[in-house]
Amino acid sequence: MAGLELLSDQGYRVDGRRAGELRKIQARMGVFAQADGSAYIEQGNTKALAVVYGPHEIRGSRARALPDRALVNCQYSSATFSTGERKRRPHGDRKSCEMGLQLRQTFEAAILTQLHPRSQIDIYVQVLQADGGTYAACVNAATLAVLDAGIPMRDFVCACSAGFVDSTALADLSHVEEAAGGPQLALALLPASGQIALLEMDARLHEDHLEQVLEAAAQAARDVHTLLDHVVRQHVCEASVLLGD
Amino acid sequence: MASVALSEAEKVYIVHGVQEDLRVDGRGCEDYRYVEVETDVVSNTSGSARVKLGHTDILVGVKAEMGTPKLEKPNEGYLEFFVDCSANATPEFEGRGGDDLGTEIANTLYRIFNKSSVDLKSLCISPREHCWILYVDVLLLECGGNLFDTICIAVKAALFNTRIPRVRVLEDEEGSKDIELSDDPYDCIRLSVENVPCIVTLCKIGYRHVVDATLQEEACSLASLLVSVTSTGVVTCMRKVGKGSLDPESVFEMMETGKRVGKVLHASLQSVLHKEESLGPKRPKVGFLG
Numbered sequence: 001m002a003g004l005e006l007l008s009d010q011g012y013r014v015d016g017r018r019a020g021e022l023r024k025i026q027a028r029m030g031v032f033a034q035a036d037g038s039a040y041i042e043q044g045n046t047k048a049l050a051v052v053y054g055p056h057e058i059r060g061s062r063a064r065a066l067p068d069r070a071l072v073n074c075q076y077s078s079a080t081f082s083t084g085e086r087k088r089r090p091h092g093d094r095k096s097c098e099m100g101l102q103l104r105q106t107f108e109a110a111i112l113t114q115l116h117p118r119s120q121i122d123i124y125v126q127v128l129q130a131d132g133g134t135y136a137a138c139v140n141a142a143t144l145a146v147l148d149a150g151i152p153m154r155d156f157v158c159a160c161s162a163g164f165v166d167s168t169a170l171a172d173l174s175h176v177e178e179a180a181g182g183p184q185l186a187l188a189l190l191p192a193s194g195q196i197a198l199l200e201m202d203a204r205l206h207e208d209h210l211e212q213v214l215e216a217a218a219q220a221a222r223d224v225h226t227l228l229d230h231v232v233r234q235h236v237c238e239a240s241v242l243l244g245d
Numbered sequence: 246m247a248s249v250a251l252s253e254a255e256k257v258y259i260v261h262g263v264q265e266d267l268r269v270d271g272r273g274c275e276d277y278r279y280v281e282v283e284t285d286v287v288s289n290t291s292g293s294a295r296v297k298l299g300h301t302d303i304l305v306g307v308k309a310e311m312g313t314p315k316l317e318k319p320n321e322g323y324l325e326f327f328v329d330c331s332a333n334a335t336p337e338f339e340g341r342g343g344d345d346l347g348t349e350i351a352n353t354l355y356r357i358f359n360k361s362s363v364d365l366k367s368l369c370i371s372p373r374e375h376c377w378i379l380y381v382d383v384l385l386l387e388c389g390g391n392l393f394d395t396i397c398i399a400v401k402a403a404l405f406n407t408r409i410p411r412v413r414v415l416e417d418e419e420g421s422k423d424i425e426l427s428d429d430p431y432d433c434i435r436l437s438v439e440n441v442p443c444i445v446t447l448c449k450i451g452y453r454h455v456v457d458a459t460l461q462e463e464a465c466s467l468a469s470l471l472v473s474v475t476s477t478g479v480v481t482c483m484r485k486v487g488k489g490s491l492d493p494e495s496v497f498e499m500m501e502t503g504k505r506v507g508k509v510l511h512a513s514l515q516s517v518l519h520k521e522e523s524l525g526p527k528r529p530k531v532g533f534l535g
Contacts, residue, residue, distance in 0.1 A: 026534055028533060028534050031533055032300075032302065032333070032386070032387045033300055033387075034300055034335075034387055034388075034389065035333070035387075038333075040533040040534065042532075042534070045288065045289070047287075047532075047533075049333060049386065049533065051332075051333045053336050059336065073339075075332050075339055075340070077329075077331055077332070079287075079304070079306065079329065079382065079384050080306070080327060080329065080380070080382040081287060081289070081290045081293070081306030081307075081308050081380070081382045082287075082289075083289075084289060086308045086310060086380050086382075090329045090331065090384075091340075092340070092341075122332070122336050122339070124331070124332040124333050124336075124339070126331050126333050126384070126386070128287060128304065128384075129287050129288065129289055131289075
């Protein structure tokens with residue numbers, strides 16, 4: 001990787017983090033009043049909003065209804081001003097469709113869909129600013145939104161990305177690190193059971209290193225879980241104070 | 246457009262209330278809801294603003310990109326509007342569902358920003374060759390009535406916040422031109438938004454009209470008049486929207502109200518924007534976390 005040193009000799013990354021360190025995460029649940037559930041998350045400079053509607057009746061064609069479980073419908077869109085170069089369309093391009101599909105797979109694994117047969121759950125994610133790790137930010141925001149909507153889940157879904165530079169695994173890649181083109185792994189974890197809801201890797205990586213990278217991503221996802229758990233507890237505390245309990 | 250279903254009794258309640266100058270949320274007919282404005286919320290844009298008016302939530306990002314001026318206006322830059330009705334606002338907007346409304350709003354914005362609202366000449370870098378194109382992207386996050394007014398306030402706030410880097414055109418002996426960016430990141434062009442109009446939407450409910458209607462009130466209204474007013478009270482654009490019809494007399498009445506309300510709206514928006522600006526770049530950002 002010419003030009004840019006992603007990991008210094010002292011073990012610091014471009015933005016001053018250690019290899020396994022996350023960016024600052026700030027989140028809030030219940031951003032919008034009209035939706036059934038909503039959440040906002042900031043992971044460093046990556047900002048995402050998630051909104052959940054449902055479970056409700058199937059919209060559109062009845063033929064899509066599943067007799068034994070709920071249909072999880074996801075749409076990913078990213079604001080036209082979210083990236084460095086302006087995007088022409090917020091959604092409907094190939095990357096957004098793929099992202100929507102990945103989110104759907106992730107949440108089908110986590111939501112107890114068999115409790116709501118013949119109904120539909122909509123999860124809409126909107127990226128406001130993209131600075132690496134958009135998939136992870138979307139999953140984390142959507143988890144909070146689903147929890148806010150009160151839809152039963154097996155567990156939190158916590159996602160994090162990881163990369164591999166100079167035989168060290170880096171957790172939570174920023175845009176600069178992603179753009180450098182090294183191997184990149186996206187992991188969505190159900191932290192309590194340690195089950196993997198989604199795993200995806202692009203670029204080549206030696207088999208011997210996979211475990212190390214996977215462990216870095218899993219550890220980062222567990223760290224994210226601690227933070228999200230704190231956000232949820234705080235939100236519930238605030239809500240119960242408002243309700244006067 | 247996002248709408249709510251109201252029963253006949255609810256409608257009667259709202260209509261009778263409006264006739265007594267008392268609306269469901271306690272406002273009078275010419276009162277706006279509480280408006281929250283914050284600028285500079287998305288850091289990778291040239292300018293951005295988020296405006297929340299009741300349950301209506303709008304985020305606007307302005308990005309400046311270099312391009313070639315239009316043939317008919319060789320020494321001016323231009324603005325491009327795009328409105329994204331995201332599925333966040335309502336599931337109806339999923340996929341292509343929000344495109345119609347988005348195009349309608351974008352076209353209205355084009356019409357309002359046609360001439361003399363922004364100094365387009367300052368966006369020109371070298372005539373016929375280079376100019377700044379300002380992409381004004383509106384993102385609709387939640388829809389709680391009175392979209393047009395909110396969007397217009399947000400666009401104005403975002404343009405106020407916009408900073409375009411200053412560039413110089415250097416010409417060498419052979420006549421080839423070179424564009425040089427200023428070294429100082431704080432050396433930038435600001436747009437004057439003094440002449441940018443605001444839209445005031447007046448909803449006809451029963452015999453009276455109200456400003457800043459909520460979704461419930463919009464459901465009771467047959468037709469509304471959209472008036473764009475500058476800070477001096479000059480009407481620059483007018484449009485009737487909605488499925489019903491309006492009689493000419495009430496159009497003039499509504500225009501007068503629009504002018505009056507618009508002037509007050511401009512004054513308070515200006516003061517809020519200047520107050521926020523005076524807090525400096527170190528001001529704590531609230532964004533969606535507040």
